[in-house]
Amino acid sequence: MKHSANSRRFFIKTSALAGVGLVIGLPKLQGEALKSITKNLPPEFINLEINPFIIIRTDGSITLINPRPDMGQGSMQAAPSLLAEELEVSLEKVTIIQSDGQSKYGSQQSGGSSTVRGLWYPLRKAGAAAKEMLIQVAASRWATSTDLCFAKDATIYLKNSDKSFSYGELAEDAAKLPVPKNPKLKNPADFTLLGKYNKRLDIPSKVTGKAVFGIDIEVPGMVYACIQHSPTIHASIITVDDTQSLLVKGVEKVIRCKRTMPHRQSDAVAVVASTWWAAQKGRSLLNVKWDDGQLALTQTTDAYFQKAYNAAKKEGVRHEEKGDFLAKFNSASAKLEAVYETPFLAHAPIEPECAVVHYKEDGTAEIWAHVQGPDGGLADAARFLGIDQDKIKFHVPLLGGSFGRKAYHDYLSEACFLAKELKKPVKVLWTREDDITQGPYRPGMLSRVQGMVSNGKLTGFHHHAIGESIVGQVFNGLKPDEADPWLSGELSTENNQYQFPVSKVSWTHVKTDIPIVWWRSVYASNFGWGQECFIDELAHLAGKDPLEARLAILKDERFRKVLETLAEKANWKEKLPAGKGKGLAIFASFGSISACCITVSTSGKGIIIEKAVSVIDCGHYVNPDNVVAQTQGNIVMGISAAIKDGITFSNGKCDQTNYHEYQVLRMNETPEMEVHIIQSGAEPGGVGEPGLPPVAPALGNAIFAATGIRLRRLPIDISSIS
Amino acid sequence: MAAYQLQINGKKINAEAAADMPLLWVIRDIVGLKGTKYGCGIAQCGACTIHIDGSPVRSCQIPISTLSKKAKITTIEGIGEIELHAIQEAWIEEQVPQCGYCQSGQIMSAVALLKENPQPTDEEIVASMNGNLCRCGTYSRIHNGIKKAAIALKEGTTSPSNNK
Numbered sequence: 001m002k003h004s005a006n007s008r009r010f011f012i013k014t015s016a017l018a019g020v021g022l023v024i025g026l027p028k029l030q031g032e033a034l035k036s037i038t039k040n041l042p043p044e045f046i047n048l049e050i051n052p053f054i055i056i057r058t059d060g061s062i063t064l065i066n067p068r069p070d071m072g073q074g075s076m077q078a079a080p081s082l083l084a085e086e087l088e089v090s091l092e093k094v095t096i097i098q099s100d101g102q103s104k105y106g107s108q109q110s111g112g113s114s115t116v117r118g119l120w121y122p123l124r125k126a127g128a129a130a131k132e133m134l135i136q137v138a139a140s141r142w143a144t145s146t147d148l149c150f151a152k153d154a155t156i157y158l159k160n161s162d163k164s165f166s167y168g169e170l171a172e173d174a175a176k177l178p179v180p181k182n183p184k185l186k187n188p189a190d191f192t193l194l195g196k197y198n199k200r201l202d203i204p205s206k207v208t209g210k211a212v213f214g215i216d217i218e219v220p221g222m223v224y225a226c227i228q229h230s231p232t233i234h235a236s237i238i239t240v241d242d243t244q245s246l247l248v249k250g251v252e253k254v255i256r257c258k259r260t261m262p263h264r265q266s267d268a269v270a271v272v273a274s275t276w277w278a279a280q281k282g283r284s285l286l287n288v289k290w291d292d293g294q295l296a297l298t299q300t301t302d303a304y305f306q307k308a309y310n311a312a313k314k315e316g317v318r319h320e321e322k323g324d325f326l327a328k329f330n331s332a333s334a335k336l337e338a339v340y341e342t343p344f345l346a347h348a349p350i351e352p353e354c355a356v357v358h359y360k361e362d363g364t365a366e367i368w369a370h371v372q373g374p375d376g377g378l379a380d381a382a383r384f385l386g387i388d389q390d391k392i393k394f395h396v397p398l399l400g401g402s403f404g405r406k407a408y409h410d411y412l413s414e415a416c417f418l419a420k421e422l423k424k425p426v427k428v429l430w431t432r433e434d435d436i437t438q439g440p441y442r443p444g445m446l447s448r449v450q451g452m453v454s455n456g457k458l459t460g461f462h463h464h465a466i467g468e469s470i471v472g473q474v475f476n477g478l479k480p481d482e483a484d485p486w487l488s489g490e491l492s493t494e495n496n497q498y499q500f501p502v503s504k505v506s507w508t509h510v511k512t513d514i515p516i517v518w519w520r521s522v523y524a525s526n527f528g529w530g531q532e533c534f535i536d537e538l539a540h541l542a543g544k545d546p547l548e549a550r551l552a553i554l555k556d557e558r559f560r561k562v563l564e565t566l567a568e569k570a571n572w573k574e575k576l577p578a579g580k581g582k583g584l585a586i587f588a589s590f591g592s593i594s595a596c597c598i599t600v601s602t603s604g605k606g607i608i609i610e611k612a613v614s615v616i617d618c619g620h621y622v623n624p625d626n627v628v629a630q631t632q633g634n635i636v637m638g639i640s641a642a643i644k645d646g647i648t649f650s651n652g653k654c655d656q657t658n659y660h661e662y663q664v665l666r667m668n669e670t671p672e673m674e675v676h677i678i679q680s681g682a683e684p685g686g687v688g689e690p691g692l693p694p695v696a697p698a699l700g701n702a703i704f705a706a707t708g709i710r711l712r713r714l715p716i717d718i719s720s721i722s
Numbered sequence: 723m724a725a726y727q728l729q730i731n732g733k734k735i736n737a738e739a740a741a742d743m744p745l746l747w748v749i750r751d752i753v754g755l756k757g758t759k760y761g762c763g764i765a766q767c768g769a770c771t772i773h774i775d776g777s778p779v780r781s782c783q784i785p786i787s788t789l790s791k792k793a794k795i796t797t798i799e800g801i802g803e804i805e806l807h808a809i810q811e812a813w814i815e816e817q818v819p820q821c822g823y824c825q826s827g828q829i830m831s832a833v834a835l836l837k838e839n840p841q842p843t844d845e846e847i848v849a850s851m852n853g854n855l856c857r858c859g860t861y862s863r864i865h866n867g868i869k870k871a872a873i874a875l876k877e878g879t880t881s882p883s884n885n886k
């Protein structure tokens with residue numbers, strides 16, 4: 001967190017006294033300038049910013065800033081809870097607003113399951129510091145020691161007396177004090193908010209249609225743009241025939257524009273109209289001739305996987321090695337090797353990509369975009385518009401799902417480009433077809449795995465990860481002999497804690513022009529499949545129960561507790577009738593450990609997924625029900641990724657266009673679910689993603705247990721297994 | 723372009739639109755009611771679900787010119803205006819929404835289900851709700867929410883006007 005812990009600010013907001021309720025921010029004011037403005041203001045309009053996250057008004061009303069956009073994972077409640085616990089205020093009595101990208105809020109990226117664990121200490125310190133400043137003022141007014149004062153429910157009390165001050169009464173003087181650098185934090189045993197069940201306060205607006213998402217933004221004078229991208233994504237325009245488009249009533253203009261991805265730009269054509277419907281109609285009537293170059297041949301998922309399978313026959317770049325794996329493998333008598341495959345996947349959030357940009361005559365801009373991080377959005381918008389960040393006001397509405405997709409700002413770049421051209425507010429809205437066919441996607445990957453067993457124990461494991469790299473493609477930051485840091489962290493023995501006498505992690509970079517990006521749980525979603533299915537294969541080779549085989553090589557207490565709890569809750573030892581099977585998997589990612597057990601049954605034709613039991617150790621957490629909700633969501637998305645067709649490219653184009661071809665799990669395919677949270681009291685780990693990686697391998701292992709069929713390629717067509 | 727008179731949530735509303743503009747976009751962009759959502763445009767996701775004469779329909783599939791003049795349209799804004807519907811109460815009780823984007827459509831489908839079939843079985847719930855996608859994976863809570871609302875309506879622990 002970058003905000004200066006030592007600064008103090010008077011931050012005055014004035015209300016336009018016309019009574020519209022519009023609040024305008026003014027820069028920092030001091031001394032006489034401050035007095036001259038404030039003397040005519042009603043006292044309740046004086047807001048006192050204790051630190052960037054806490055604003056207390058003299059009328060006692062409190063505003064907390066949420067720095068991390070909410071895409072359903074609950075940050076709108078979770079982050080302010082960290083402030084509220086230490087500040088001793090109830091969430092029902094504060095106003096929560098979303099941060100706008102300014103650097104004073106530090107990192108505002110929602111992603112990497114990092115919001116609670118990244119802000120656990122910084123926001124708690126901010127709340128505790130503010131409380132100490134308020135106590136100091138009260139103590140000095142009572143001419144007593146701060147030890148005799150305590151905070152509760154937005155009030156400072158003097159012990160053994162009936163004296164108290166509300167925060168509003170203290171705020172003006174508190175803001176004059178230096179901010180304590182090391183405020184005392186509460187003992188978790190004394191938490192009244194954190195770790196407790198609380199209703200999410202954003203939910204009522206989501207059941208009445210009042211919640212405002214990126215797609216809902218309306219700005220006076222706004223026009224709409226529907227953009228024709230190249231079907232092969234990277235083709236260049238030869239000609240554009242817009243005659244039919246311009247005849248559509250409401251269409252104002254057809255403009256060539258660019259889709260700016262992080263690593264490259266592609267040609268596109270925008271149809272601008274007074275209504276969205278007219279814009280997309282105009283776009284459907286465009287006749288664009290594209291130069292696809294070689295993309296029809298090179299940009300196919302078949303070509304990509306062929307390269308990957310070839311790489312699986314060779315050695316990769318070594319990332320980690322314990323002992324001489326190859327020598328031990330070659331001399332082992334009981335060994336296996338296999339290749340596991342995962343497909344490309346779309347995020348397909350129900351709300352497609354959208355941004356509204358207004359580039360104004362005075363050279364400033366105002367933006368409304370549902371990005372995962374307004375600081376990143378602000379930085380990119382400044383580049384796209386060619387103006388300084390402090391000239392841009394960036395609003396983040398709610399995200400109607402994202403799972404990684406909305407952190408990729410191509411749709412924002414298009415809105416910025418058009419805003420500069422048109423000089424009026426413009427909304428760029430992607431259709432569902434744009435969302436599915438243009439990516440970016442989770443990359444398909446291969447796990448080439450080798451392992452051996454001896455005397456009933458797993459004695460070696462080599463995980464050779466093969467495929468495209470996010471660091472390589474998106475950030476152009478991968479050195480030739482370097483393993484992508486995002487994936488090597490997932491596969492290392494330090495991460496999985498399996499105690500193999502010899503082990504190896506290696507990697508081969510296979511490139512593709514198909515755009516990729518992080519998808520929920522990133523590479524853990526690919527490599528959980530290979531790792532945990534192959535551990536199962538080795539367990540069976542060793543003649544051991546898959547649970548026992550894992551426990552025999554796991555010493556870490558937290559991992560063992562997760563597995564043992566899963567075994568108990570999922571009744572692992574239960575004797576099952578023929579045709580029924582259970583499979584389990586455990587995977588550590590984003591600072592947490594999660595395991596899943598799936599039960600399947602078959603009557604000869606097709607598999608039914610009966611039940612999924614998940615266990616998660618995420619250390620300290622904010623709201624147990626939200627941990628359950630996120631893990632339920634991960635089970636659903638994990639099963640969807642395992643059994644539904646992925647994204648394929650033929651002749652340079654995406655084969656799937658909408659939800660009828662790119663199918664996602666529905667209610668009738670969702671099994672009975674149970675989620676159990678381990679009360680480890682460890683440092684907080686992630687919650688948004690860790691529940692996903694063990695789901696697919698648990699399913700694969702369950703299918704093996706029920707049918708004896710070992711599957712190594714996703715997706716699994718569960719209707720055809722017999 | 724033509725002028726249409728619509729009945730939305732009990733009010734008469736005039737809207738000027740192209741004949742082929744789907745009701746979804748008339749509701750959102752001409753009338754300005756944003757609660758009904760766009761998700762796919764091909765009736766696969768259910769985010770655009772509204773009621774016409776109390777029955778759930780996909781508003782993305784109804785060109786405005788094909789709408790009957792007598793059609794009574796209900797959107798999410800028309801549900802629970804005075805007192806929250808039992809479904810909405812149950813959604814809060816069960817903490818159903820995560821991102822919340824699909825939930826207007828889910829609620830419209832659920833309200834219509836309970837009106838038609840006040841005590842649905844598990845299978846009937848799934849059959850009725852299966853057309854509504856949720857990418858955040860709230861299906862089990864939706865299912866429980868409907869059961870809870872059905873019980874509340876049966877036991878009269880919610881207002882009788884609630885199951886309109």
